[in-house]
Amino acid sequence: MAEGEIDLSSFQTEIFMDNYNRDHGTELTTIGYTVMAPLGLYSEKITSINELKDGDTIAIPNDVSNEGRALILLQTAGLIKLDTAAGLVPTTEDVVENRLNLQFQTLESNQTARALQDVTASVINSGMAVDAGFIPSEDAVFLEPVTEDSKPYYNVIAALSEDVDNEVFQTIVAYYQSEGTAKVIEESSKGSQFPVWDEAK
Incomplete structure (x- = not known):
């Protein structure tokens, strides 16, 4: 364009x-x-974020806007805290609290669904989740809230x-x-x- x-x-x-x-x-x-x-956290290994254990790995998209959005999603879920100075585009370097010592695997957004077998959970864009056979409103372990x-x-x-x-x-x-x-x-x-x-x- x-x-x-x-x-x-x-x-x-x-x-x-x-x-x-x-x-x-x-x-x-x-x-x-x-x-x-809405962005969602999906898993083949857990059914609730409360089942995440110390050191578990989460796959997230690696482009600027989606990586930031994924990390904000995990913060909203209560899993991490981010440096507020990072605004809407934080990276993994901006994680200031990570009580479960979660590990982040950054991938192309079209690979996060394919990574489900290799990680504990994966942040997947809605359209790609549907393509992978998920119904986001039903299958996400945690779904991004729609707010103002x-x-x-x-x-x-x-x-x-x-x-x-x-x-x-x-x-x-x-x-x-x-x-x-x-x-x-x-x-x-x-x-x-x-x-x-x-x-x-």
Whole structure:
């Protein structure tokens, strides 16, 4: 999209896009919000975070936005504490309390589901969890809560900054943000992704 090969994209969270813009000097811009796809902690070895033991290994995605999001998820679950100065993009270096001495294995996000046999638990993106046969709302050991602080993790329809007011693009957004689309999202995600365009207004 940055090179003009396509006009719109709909695959990324806002924080992922913001990091991409900063790293690549691009000006991709949100023109509409789509879904919130909660991140989850999954396991083939435990059914509750209370079953985690000292020294257990957890796989997490290794890209900037998802690694930070995964660590914040583990903090929300009460497993670790992070340096508040790291904001929304902490790394494993920002873990300041780790009472179980958990070990973190950082992997490409599309590998965290495959790692389940080799680790105690794995943080997996919602779409990849569904592809792996999970129903996130039912199968996650711990699922990311959807709150007013979730907006950085809302997925977006993005365009180049000069196209923000493009009437055709705004029409596409309007058609996307419809009741019919919401029903398709619920069906295709097995009830594990949530339309957020109303919340984002």
